[in-house]
Amino acid sequence: VPSPPKVLRVALDTPLRRLFDYLPPEAPVPLAPGLRVRVPFGRGERVGVLIECAERSELPLARLKRVKCVLDTEPALSADAHALVLFAADYYQHPLGEVYAAALPARLRAGVALEASETHYRAGAPARTRLGPRQAALLAALAGAPLSREAIEARAPGSGPTLATLLKRGLIESLEVPAAARALPARPAAPGPALGHAQTSALEALTAALGRFAPFLLAGITGSGKTEVYLRLIACALAAGRQALVLVPEIALTPQTVERFATRLGVPIALLHSGLSDGERLAMWRAARCGAARVVIGTRSAVFASLPELGVIVVDEEHDSSYKQQEGARYSARDLAVLRARAAGVPVVLGSATPALETLQNVAEGRYLRLELPERAGGARSPTLATIDLRVHAMNGALATPAVLAMERHLGAGGQVLLYLNRRGFAPSLYCPGCAWIAPCPACDARLTVHLRERRLRCHHCGASGPLPFACPRCATELKPVGQGTERVEETLARVFPGVAVLRIDRDTVRGRDGFAAAFAKVRDGSARILLGTQMLAKGHDFPNVSLVVVLDADQGLFSTDFRASERLAQNIIQVAGRAGRADRPGEVLVQSACPAHPLLAKLVAQGYGAFASAALAERRHAGLPPFSHLALIAAEAKTASAPMAALTSLREQAGAVAPVRILGPAPAVLERKADRYRAQLLIESPERRPLKLALERIAQLIEATPGRSRVRLSLEVDPLEVG
DNA sequence: AGCACGCCGACT
DNA sequence: GTCGGCGTGCTC
Numbered sequence: 168v169p170s171p172p173k174v175l176r177v178a179l180d181t182p183l184r185r186l187f188d189y190l191p192p193e194a195p196v197p198l199a200p201g202l203r204v205r206v207p208f209g210r211g212e213r214v215g216v217l218i219e220c221a222e223r224s225e226l227p228l229a230r231l232k233r234v235k236c237v238l239d240t241e242p243a244l245s246a247d248a249h250a251l252v253l254f255a256a257d258y259y260q261h262p263l264g265e266v267y268a269a270a271l272p273a274r275l276r277a278g279v280a281l282e283a284s285e286t287h288y289r290a291g292a293p294a295r296t297r298l299g300p301r302q303a304a305l306l307a308a309l310a311g312a313p314l315s316r317e318a319i320e321a322r323a324p325g326s327g328p329t330l331a332t333l334l335k336r337g338l339i340e341s342l343e344v345p346a347a348a349r350a351l352p353a354r355p356a357a358p359g360p361a362l363g364h365a366q367t368s369a370l371e372a373l374t375a376a377l378g379r380f381a382p383f384l385l386a387g388i389t390g391s392g393k394t395e396v397y398l399r400l401i402a403c404a405l406a407a408g409r410q411a412l413v414l415v416p417e418i419a420l421t422p423q424t425v426e427r428f429a430t431r432l433g434v435p436i437a438l439l440h441s442g443l444s445d446g447e448r449l450a451m452w453r454a455a456r457c458g459a460a461r462v463v464i465g466t467r468s469a470v471f472a473s474l475p476e477l478g479v480i481v482v483d484e485e486h487d488s489s490y491k492q493q494e495g496a497r498y499s500a501r502d503l504a505v506l507r508a509r510a511a512g513v514p515v516v517l518g519s520a521t522p523a524l525e526t527l528q529n530v531a532e533g534r535y536l537r538l539e540l541p542e543r544a545g546g547a548r549s550p551t552l553a554t555i556d557l558r559v560h561a562m563n564g565a566l567a568t569p570a571v572l573a574m575e576r577h578l579g580a581g582g583q584v585l586l587y588l589n590r591r592g593f594a595p596s597l598y599c600p601g602c603a604w605i606a607p608c609p610a611c612d613a614r615l616t617v618h619l620r621e622r623r624l625r626c627h628h629c630g631a632s633g634p635l636p637f638a639c640p641r642c643a644t645e646l647k648p649v650g651q652g653t654e655r656v657e658e659t660l661a662r663v664f665p666g667v668a669v670l671r672i673d674r675d676t677v678r679g680r681d682g683f684a685a686a687f688a689k690v691r692d693g694s695a696r697i698l699l700g701t702q703m704l705a706k707g708h709d710f711p712n713v714s715l716v717v718v719l720d721a722d723q724g725l726f727s728t729d730f731r732a733s734e735r736l737a738q739n740i741i742q743v744a745g746r747a748g749r750a751d752r753p754g755e756v757l758v759q760s761a762c763p764a765h766p767l768l769a770k771l772v773a774q775g776y777g778a779f780a781s782a783a784l785a786e787r788r789h790a791g792l793p794p795f796s797h798l799a800l801i802a803a804e805a806k807t808a809s810a811p812m813a814a815l816t817s818l819r820e821q822a823g824a825v826a827p828v829r830i831l832g833p834a835p836a837v838l839e840r841k842a843d844r845y846r847a848q849l850l851i852e853s854p855e856r857r858p859l860k861l862a863l864e865r866i867a868q869l870i871e872a873t874p875g876r877s878r879v880r881l882s883l884e885v886d887p888l889e890v891g
Numbered sequence: 892a893g894c895a896c897g898c899c900g901a902c903t
Numbered sequence: 904g905t906c907g908g909c910g911t912g913c914t915c
Contacts, residue, residue: 177915182892187915209894209914224915231915265892878910 171195172220175234177204179215180268180276184260184871187215188224190233201242201249205235205278214238214278216267218253239281243271245456245473247511252471255503258860259885260799260867261496269496270471274449283453285346287313288330288339301329306338313342356402356433359395366392369538373400376514377407377478382505384485384530385518387540388549389745390709393518396540397481398431400516405434405461409478409513413464414500416487417441418706420466422684432462439465439472467492467500470507477511480504485517485526486738487706488888497884520745521738521776524784528794531784550716550747550754552740552772554763564659565651565719570757571663573715578667578696582714582752586656586699587743589723591673592616593655594648597624597636601644606636610843617648618675619655629842656699656719664697672700705743714754716747721760721768728837728891730792733767734783741776791852793886797859800887801849801866803833805879808840811847814879819849821869828853828862837891850890 175198176186189206191198202217212235224231242249252270256263268276275281290309298306305326308319319326333339362370369385373396376383387393401411415424420440429436437451437460454460456473463472467490482490482504490500501517508515517526517535529535543549560567565588566574574584596614597606606615608626615624617635625632639646648655653673660669670689677683683703689695690710698704698713724736740758748754758772767786771779788795801818803811815833824830829852836846851866853859863885870881 174915179914180892181914183914185915189915206915211893226915 172198172222173228174221174224174231175204175217176219176221177206177215177234178218178264178267179206179208179213180264182262182265184262184867186218186263188221188226188231190228190231192234192236196237197240198237199242201244201246202240203238203243203275203278203281205238207232207235214276215264216243218263238278241281243275243281243456243473244471245475245477247477247507248471248473250510251503251507254506255496255498259496259498260863260883261498266496266498269468269492272449272452273445275452279449281453282457283346283450284343285315286341287315287344288319288334288341289313291338291340294338301326302333302338305329305333309339313344353435354429354433357430359398359431362395362399363392363540363542365540365542366396369540370396370399372536372538373514373516374403377404377409378512379514380509380512381514382508382529382535383514383516384522384526384535384537385516385540386520386522386537387518388520388543389742390543391520391540393483393540394427397483397516397518398428400479400514401428401462401481402432404478405432407478408476410455410458410460410474410476411462411479411481412469412472412474412477412504413462413481413483414469414490414504415464415466415483416489416706417466418489418703419484419487420464421708425464428462428464434461435459436462436464439463439469441466470500470503477513479513480508480511480515482515482517484519484706486519486521486523488735491886491888497887499886502886521741522780524734524780524787525794527780528784548748548753550744550756552744552756552758552775554721554768554772555757555759556763557759557761563663565656565759566659566663566717567759570717570759573755573757574664574697574717577715577755578664580714583690583693583695583710583712584697584715584717585704585710585713585743585746586660586697586717586719587701587704587739588651588653588656588699588719589701589739590650590652590720591627591654591675591701592625592652593619593658594652595650596648597646598649599639599642599644599646601639601642604639604641606646610840612838612840616652619648619658628838651719653699653701660697660699667696668694669697669699670695672698672703674701674703677703702739704746705739708746710746713747714752716744716754716756718743718756718758721758722762725760725762725765725768729889730787730790731888731890737767737771737776737779737783740771791854796852796854797856798887798890799851799859799863800884800890801851801870802836802846802882802884803848803879804844804846804882806844807878808845810879811835811845814873814881815847815849818866818869818873818881822862822866824851824862825858827855828858 171191175189175191177189179187198220200218203214204217205214252266256266288309290306308322385393404411437454439451455463458475482501485501492498505515530537555567555569563571577584594617597617606624608615608631610631611626611628613628616627618625622635623632624635653671657669657671672686677686687708718740724732744756770782803814805811812833819830831850833847833849836848
């Protein structure tokens with residue numbers, strides 16, 4: 168019998184980057200890493216996770232408090248998920264307790280049982296007083312095996328009040344018994360369509376890898392049948408008695424997606440996404456952990472879900488930026504999914520029509536195996552792309568003449584037209600022709616956007632809003648909206664295409680999941696002929712009758728300070744282009760730009776995403792940017808203008824980086840003042856991971872030791888997606 | 892992050 | 904004379 172450890176090291180949900188040492192509980196209980204414990208902390212109590220058992224502490228034992236109780240008999244997370252949490256905390260330089268908290272449903276953090284239970288009732292002490300007929304009947308029913316409330320209700324309808332009375336008098340006792348965890352009910356599996364040649368060979372490669380770690384990129388244009396390949400692969404894993412984890416971007420987790428998995432696979436499915444209540448999330452999580460759910464479909468944080476029999480991981484639309492958590496523990500669920508697959512010894516499939524440049528480089532270096540789905544299922548042809556030079560054509564608002572002509576042609580042929588403009592509102596600024604005044608946000612270094620229908624000015628950075636002024640506050644000249652937003656394009660369309668039904672889809676017109684479903688229905692039934700919208704249109708849904716897509720302004724993404732802007736632009740263009748065309752009618756895509764000769768845009772339009780990606784990767788290599796170097800970002804934020812720069816300058820001096828790690832900055836953020844907070848940043852860059860990691864460990868310690876942390880908030884992000 | 896303790900303005 | 908502003912210090 169091993170002697171009990173002297174010290175328990177516990178992760179707690181605090182922003183402190185250390186573990187807390189406790190004495191083991193008085194009564195000896197089994198102890199193992201991953202068990203939840205209830206501990207005294209400060210003047211209150213917390214639920215933490217036991218990370219290690221140790222023989223000594225850096226503090227004198229007399230100063231340690233004692234663990235109040237051990238909540239579990241087995242770890243909350245499966246071994247691979249537990250290891251993933253430890254890895255993520257270390258890699259992203261984030262407090263372990265907070266990462267663990269992100270991995271567990273809120274109710275488990277509050278201390279409820281790991282496994283679902285149900286209250287059952289049975290007869291207790293014999294009655295010493297006379298009972299009514301209902302009471303006697305109920306007691307008789309509960310004389311045998313304990314029954315659930317539902318079972319009691321089925322035998323004796325309306326016995327609820329009687330039950331409550333007898334419970335109170337001690338004549339009935341209650342007990343908690345394990346309950347089957349709730350998951351979506353299974354349906355009979357339906358057969359799928361026949362596979363094409365490329366799908367078949369991709370599926371063969373994937374199924375051959377079941378049972379071992381193997382990372383794949385499944386590169387397939389929209390409509391090439393990636394989902395069908397996922398479904399067959401998952402079916403194979405299920406047949407071998409394993410579970411599957413499917414990660415999707417938040418916006419893609421629609422009832423249609425879930426429906427497709429549920430009807431095809433015929434097994435219970437658990438969903439994990441931000442729209443669940445605490446109770447629902449707990450039920451889904453438990454269903455995954457106990458194995459009742461065979462497939463887990465979830466967003467970002469589902470990468471940490473417990474799946475004891477994990478057999479395969481799928482990351483759909485792997486290029487999507489919503490896999491990167493932007494607050495708190497800033498992890499990339501896509502990257503962690505690959506690490507988890509390695510820890511679990513299972514294959515992982517990253518699927519996309521527009522893979523991230525990082526992923527393509529992983530393929531180029533032989534770390535991932537690329538599987539290609541080159542053709543559209545059902546023989547549909549890919550859309551043709553062309554640019555429209557905005558400098559040489561007459562404009563109708565945001566629409567160049569060739570775009571208008573193309574729209575007339577497609578509408579005349581019975582097709583639908585999709586216009587993509589990544590800018591909400593009527594116009595991005597309000598300008599005074601008299602004195603050149605531009606309506607500014609009072610709280611940000613930004614211009615206010617005109618929302619004409621609401622007759623308001625809005626800041627798209629901080630949410631501030633105010634009434635729409637008629638005249639310039641400085642010189643009383645009438646103000647002019649400048650630039651194009653979706654609301655203004657809608658107005659142009661009403662003028663240029665009178666009588667044609669237009670549907671605008673953006674955050675201002677579509678509210679919540681139901682709103683999107685309603686808009687989607689109007690597109691499907693043809694009651695909308697022209698669709699106009701922002702990124703919301705580029706993700707998730709297919710619009711099979713759309714034959715023409717017009718990208719109204721490609722230039723926003725070409726001249727940004729952020730080196731990833733062109734990659735995002737190309738992905739958005741190709742994703743939105745993927746909405747167009749089907750078997751009997753190839754789609755047409757027109758990209759409006761004032762500089763169609765821009766090398767990356769020209770490559771994309773003439774030769775497609777693959778050629779764009781090669782050119783963009785060559786540029787990144789030349790400039791020493793990711794994926795050819797590794798970055799971390801230190802951000803500072805304060806109420807005063809000088810504090811962030813001062814804090815980062817001091818941090819830089821103390822850190823004193825050693826080659827090959829370079830420290831760039833500090834520099835004010837692109838939007839220096841946002842919501843009345845001033846922001847600056849420091850960029851840490853290194854061609855190698857290891858020295859970057861060492862530098863970050865040092866910097867993270869310095870940040871924690873920085874005095875006056877209430878005045879300047881410092882945060883650290885590893886592998887930032889947005890830089891500049 | 893909470894949640895304490897600890898010194899200077901507008902109220903009963 | 905108090906109630907309370909948020910500055911800074913601690914949590915095994």
